[in-house]
Amino acid sequence: MAKVAIDLKIIESARDIHSKIMRRQKPTMNMPVRSLGNVRYTPTVGYFQLGQGQKTRTLTVGTVKTFAQTLKMMSLSKELILADDMATKREAYYISKNWGQAAFTEQPESDTVMDDVEAMFGVNREQLRFVPEEKGGDVAGRLVVLDRDAKGRQLKIDCARFGSGSYSIPIDVEHLDFQSQAKFILAIETAGAFQRLLKYDYWDKTNCILISLGGVPTRACRRFIRRLSDKLRIPVYAFVDGDPYGICNIYRTLKVGSGNAAHLNQYFCVPQASYLGVTPQDIIDYKLPTHPLKQVDIKRAKDALKNDPFIKHHKPWQLAIQQMLDLGQRVEQQAFAKHGLEFVVKKYLPDKLKNPSKFLP
Amino acid sequence: MAKVAIDLKIIESARDIHSKIMRRQKPTMNMPVRSLGNVRYTPTVGYFQLGQGQKTRTLTVGTVKTFAQTLKMMSLSKELILADDMATKREAYYISKNWGQAAFTEQPESDTVMDDVEAMFGVNREQLRFVPEEKGGDVAGRLVVLDRDAKGRQLKIDCARFGSGSYSIPIDVEHLDFQSQAKFILAIETAGAFQRLLKYDYWDKTNCILISLGGVPTRACRRFIRRLSDKLRIPVYAFVDGDPYGICNIYRTLKVGSGNAAHLNQYFCVPQASYLGVTPQDIIDYKLPTHPLKQVDIKRAKDALKNDPFIKHHKPWQLAIQQMLDLGQRVEQQAFAKHGLEFVVKKYLPDKLKNPSKFLP
Numbered sequence: 209m210a211k212v213a214i215d216l217k218i219i220e221s222a223r224d225i226h227s228k229i230m231r232r233q234k235p236t237m238n239m240p241v242r243s244l245g246n247v248r249y250t251p252t253v254g255y256f257q258l259g260q261g262q263k264t265r266t267l268t269v270g271t272v273k274t275f276a277q278t279l280k281m282m283s284l285s286k287e288l289i290l291a292d293d294m295a296t297k298r299e300a301y302y303i304s305k306n307w308g309q310a311a312f313t314e315q316p317e318s319d320t321v322m323d324d325v326e327a328m329f330g331v332n333r334e335q336l337r338f339v340p341e342e343k344g345g346d347v348a349g350r351l352v353v354l355d356r357d358a359k360g361r362q363l364k365i366d367c368a369r370f371g372s373g374s375y376s377i378p379i380d381v382e383h384l385d386f387q388s389q390a391k392f393i394l395a396i397e398t399a400g401a402f403q404r405l406l407k408y409d410y411w412d413k414t415n416c417i418l419i420s421l422g423g424v425p426t427r428a429c430r431r432f433i434r435r436l437s438d439k440l441r442i443p444v445y446a447f448v449d450g451d452p453y454g455i456c457n458i459y460r461t462l463k464v465g466s467g468n469a470a471h472l473n474q475y476f477c478v479p480q481a482s483y484l485g486v487t488p489q490d491i492i493d494y495k496l497p498t499h500p501l502k503q504v505d506i507k508r509a510k511d512a513l514k515n516d517p518f519i520k521h522h523k524p525w526q527l528a529i530q531q532m533l534d535l536g537q538r539v540e541q542q543a544f545a546k547h548g549l550e551f552v553v554k555k556y557l558p559d560k561l562k563n564p565s566k567f568l569p
Numbered sequence: 570m571a572k573v574a575i576d577l578k579i580i581e582s583a584r585d586i587h588s589k590i591m592r593r594q595k596p597t598m599n600m601p602v603r604s605l606g607n608v609r610y611t612p613t614v615g616y617f618q619l620g621q622g623q624k625t626r627t628l629t630v631g632t633v634k635t636f637a638q639t640l641k642m643m644s645l646s647k648e649l650i651l652a653d654d655m656a657t658k659r660e661a662y663y664i665s666k667n668w669g670q671a672a673f674t675e676q677p678e679s680d681t682v683m684d685d686v687e688a689m690f691g692v693n694r695e696q697l698r699f700v701p702e703e704k705g706g707d708v709a710g711r712l713v714v715l716d717r718d719a720k721g722r723q724l725k726i727d728c729a730r731f732g733s734g735s736y737s738i739p740i741d742v743e744h745l746d747f748q749s750q751a752k753f754i755l756a757i758e759t760a761g762a763f764q765r766l767l768k769y770d771y772w773d774k775t776n777c778i779l780i781s782l783g784g785v786p787t788r789a790c791r792r793f794i795r796r797l798s799d800k801l802r803i804p805v806y807a808f809v810d811g812d813p814y815g816i817c818n819i820y821r822t823l824k825v826g827s828g829n830a831a832h833l834n835q836y837f838c839v840p841q842a843s844y845l846g847v848t849p850q851d852i853i854d855y856k857l858p859t860h861p862l863k864q865v866d867i868k869r870a871k872d873a874l875k876n877d878p879f880i881k882h883h884k885p886w887q888l889a890i891q892q893m894l895d896l897g898q899r900v901e902q903q904a905f906a907k908h909g910l911e912f913v914v915k916k917y918l919p920d921k922l923k924n925p926s927k928f929l930p
Contacts, residue, residue, distance in 0.1 A: 295910060297761075299910060300906075343760040346737040369718075374736075375734055378735070378764065384733075406739075407654070420704070543663050549664075
């Protein structure tokens, strides 16, 4: 959606409320219900979608403060768009301290209203010019990122020329463009494993783009990978720890999004991702050192089998998670070091990349 | 210390043990005691130093496993140096899985032995070729980082040309060199505040280098700032949240190091750092929105006044922390947004930078 369009949509929405008040009617705002109960998963769509559930916020004595806060948040968004500026979630909270009685007391309150506005207009927070606090991930490999400097001149950022360092993804990525002839994107859970592949020049040898997720990927990181893979039309392979957290939190969030932010998933998930490893079967095939599953792991795995629409849809995932529970073991992506530091780049990854069609979905 | 020297030191130490065994004597290893009780602070030195306390590890029936593990860890370090490779702490742990009965059961065990080896040889872990898991911080501004690609060709990484993105510091920084005419380094606690200064092109207007710490700075980030500031001979100003965590954890660790890793502080602290803000006095001078101190904040502040050798040495810090306790308030670095998003770059930072000599020590 273009910059002008959102701006106009906010103004239109405010005018509607204004005219209702002038006609002495009760103004209302409609927004989707944001919860796991209002979510559906269709594999052809590829991400958790919002259902039909709507909530209506009507101006009454009881809702007057939230109503005013929502309008002030919309107004702030409009100002940011016009000024070509942005505000972090925390900054938006502090700005509200000048809103008199509409000031927020705690940041979670302002975050909730921000989510409502976002869902109401059906656009993502970055398009409203609100950005999260956390930074994105790190990138190295066969990729040129196109950005602009403060004077508007184009910058070509060559991610093949960072040596042992890397390109750090900004917290807002909507304005970036990309040039690349890479064959695939490898999304890596830990900074340690990322650095290992960097050290062995892995992206140069295999013509790929390495992205360090740093745990559960931030919004900026997921959006970066999504836009990158859409633009380049290349697959995304996830290389994470073989435990319920790596599968059900890191990978699942990357691929189909999360339940409590379903209004965002269409922008922030990466449906074209597949799961390279580490799989429970790899523990056996590669004789990997493991750790026993903890209680929290077992609970998370059983919950996923029972309640997660993504896992429940994919038989191969149910089998893999059941295998993990049967083994009673979890495995980390650096466990390959047992066979020598080069094993992961000389044996494991080449083995796997011969058959990407066998990756878990 | 040169590459060859550490290598030879390891061999020499191993030969000594070997010859003792051949002569049927009990071999021993000496290493410093690593604890807050064995630390001293001298402001002219500028960081927490290890005291004289030593512990001796003698080969007996009870110590045979740890003794063997220490020798295997020294051997791994030697191999890594000769191969010009490195291993993360977690990789080193997994490599030990091939050491038969000397294998570690949990990673904290291997980390402890690694710390012992490090303290024994009086060098830092990176020189032994062991690197932490976590990545460093992010950098933008008037700085060219010199690194090499996998083929040994020099790379000039210009941190002024990354647009809204930035340079991500690698987990090992010993090999990097720097070129810059910048006047100072601004070390920033949060990614959000870093992005704000980037957005307003702050480094270009003030000729400085911006570094995002991302909370308590990692070893790599602290070492990067230290080497940078040593090489360029420019000051480091810390801009962090005005709360006991920002002062006593983030800033104190950056400047003088920490107690439980005192054998490292000579490499990883930044004695030339000073504290720009946010100070408790700023709350009053700039009418900033605050949050009440939590119980954990009060405890941390009182502990610092009573036990922290750094705080106890510096009267201005005692007054500032007492003022914070009297106000009963903490303040975040993004609180300036209350006065408008540009306030921090147009008013607060310029005000402060007129008198760096007034910064807290």
